[in-house]
Amino acid sequence: MRILVTGGAGFIGSHIADELINRGHEVGIIDNMSHGREENINKEARFYKIDIRDRNIPEVFQEFKPEVLCHQAAQIKVPVSVKDPLLDADINIMGTINLLEACRSCGVKKVIYPASAAIFGNPQYLPIDEDHPLNMISGYGISKHTVEHYLKVYESLYGIKYTVLRYSNVYGPRQDSTGEGGVVAIFSEKFCEGQDVEIFGDGEQTRDFVYVADVAAANVMALWGLDNEIYNVCTGTKISVNDLFRLFKELTGKGVQAKYLSPRAGEIIHSYMTYEKIKKHIGWTPKVDIKEGLRRTLEYYQQ
Ligand SMILES: NC(=O)c1ccc[n+]([C@@H]2O[C@H](COP(=O)([O-])OP(=O)(O)OC[C@H]3O[C@@H](n4cnc5c(N)ncnc54)[C@H](O)[C@@H]3O)[C@@H](O)[C@H]2O)c1
Structure with missing residues (x-):
């Protein structure tokens, strides 16, 4: 399969790109290197140094022709989203819409997207399941969750499938x-x-705390199923x-x-x-x- 991974020079995106390449997929990486590292970029991937907000992003899609977009690039710092909510929304919401428009015009079939435990605020009960009420207490929480709505809309309007994976605290x-x-x-x-x-x-x-290789494995499994659903990825x-x-x-x-x-x-x-839902649907468990x-x-x- 041909998969475009945004944020593929960063922490989680680079592990996903490595795992996809190990499994024989063709991988393209988009990263503006604001927070990424050169040594994280897999040598077998085609690398595009570009901002996800760049209006020329469809050119990357036209050249690489991805079937799936695995969208990991983001402004990830909660304090930045509090200090500069415009920047956070610009990257995490507007940047994502820019990518979704490219998906639409270039025939991408599916988008895999990470949300975050930041959308729950102070939990009302534990463990948090997928139906737990949302209570965003930062711009970051809002921007990560807003994209979940856009994914649903792009699926119903244009048939682009999606999987949302809500990670807990990833480390590695x-x-x-x-x-x-x-x-x-x-x-x-x-x-x-x-x-x-x-x-x-x-x-x-x-x-x-969930280990990054387990998170990468969940992203790879989402290539083959888990369509149009939201799943927790945690321990x-x-x-x-x-x-x-x-x-x-x-x-x-x-x-x-x-x-x-x-x-x-x-x-x-x-x-x-809790990861009961993804375990039940596809057998993913943290290893x-x-x-x-x-x-x-x-x-x-x-x-
Ligand atoms: N790390 C966690 O515990 C955690 C938890 C929940 C969700 N997430 C989500 O997982 C994803 C990956 O997070 P990470 O921890 O690997 O972060 P990271 O900062 O290591 O990786 C993000 C990458 O995106 C790139 N990037 C940022 N803005 C960009 C832009 N405008 N255009 C192009 N590239 C851009 C950065 O250069 C970086 O390489 C994010 O979407 C984040 O919200 C992470």
Whole structure:
């Protein structure tokens, strides 16, 4: 299959591109390199350095002729979306519409799109399932969710199929330590350098950390099914920041200390999601447990 991956020089997009190429697919990558890295770009992919908002984007589609668009490129930082909501909406909403228009004019059959746990705000119950009420508390949450509506509309108007995958906190090699859910990347860097880490609040806040290879596998499975539906991609388990810190100590054997700071205003205390729906529909389950995932991540940061 011919698949165009936006954000393919970034963290998750590059793992998806690698996995698609390993499975024999032809991959094109779109990235403006605002947050991507040259070394993440798979050499066997055709690379287009272009912004998703560029009005010439249909030329890329005409040249590469993708059957599927896997759209990972985004403005991913919640604080940026609060400080500059126009920029966030411009990239995440307008940029996506620009791509959808190119899909329409160039006969793309399907779009795979990642949403985020950021659309739920403070959970009303746990674990969060696909029917959990939405409560966006940042521009980022709004922009990620707005695209879900556009996908539905493009499907009903033009028959372009879609799959929305709502990721929990993704971690693994290549993650930027300033990215969304970047605590694992930050801890990895600090532990490798033997520096103390900072923890906001009492460290008992919990998150659902899913390993990037499992996320890439879900994207690949969405090529063949999961049409016109929304699925959580997560582990269904929660781990506290303190437990994460203890695991890092155990894995590295380093005497790094944690410095506790005041809690961040508005931070969600507990969040984890269930993957029962995607498991039932296509058999996806997370394969890499947290200890193994952290071991692989640390190996990357040690290099
Ligand atoms: N990392 C997480 O935990 C997480 C959780 C939920 C959802 N997501 C979603 O997954 C996707 C990938 O996130 P990531 O963590 O890999 O982020 P990332 O920043 O590592 O990758 C995004 C890539 O998109 C590129 N990009 C940004 N703006 C662009 C533009 N205007 N035109 C072209 N390219 C542009 C960047 O250069 C970067 O390479 C995003 O859509 C994000 O919202 C991530």
